Amino acid sequence: MELRSVEELMDLLYACRGVTDTPAGTPAGTSAETRTPGGTPAHGGPPVDLHDHALRTAALLRRSRPADKELQVTALVRPIGRLLRPGDPAGRAERAAEAVRGLLGERVAGLLRRHPWSAGPADDDVLSLRHADEESRTAGFDAGVLEDWRTVLELLAARNSRLGAVD
Secondary structure, rough: OOOHHHHHHHHHHHHHHOEEEEOOOOOOOHHHEEEOOOOOOOOOOOOOOHHHHHHHHHHHHHHOOOHHHHHHHHHOOOHHHHHHHOOOHHHHHHHHHHHHHHHHOOHHHHHOOOOOOOOOOOHHHHHHHHHHHHHHHHHOOOOHHHHHHHHHHHHHHHHHHHHHHHO
């Protein structure tokens, strides 16, 4: 599935509301290996709502890296992999990257492929994503609403569209 418009992307992001994942990205209650005998996640944190977590992570990156819109958007759109590949945790990052590459560009797709918990080398961008991801699990602040990000998504999509027309 390749997303062709910001509206399609927004629909997927809204669909993440109410969907929870454990900190490792495993659906809550589906994997005994990632949960303690008492049933709590082995990673020390409770399951998180994908929608709220993405908003908080993107907001933290907006504060720490205000000029890097692609990095912020990567955090915002990362949860769509969970919806696109619900039964395949290992393939979620790649599926999300494929879905947004044409709309948001190669850098966002590349960052999604190397999401914070991948085993590959971690550069500053991946480390920033990882730090914001971890901090947003415990941060208690109002990160705004998804509509706050529509303009940023539209600007990135428009820029990527112009770049694609030049190639």
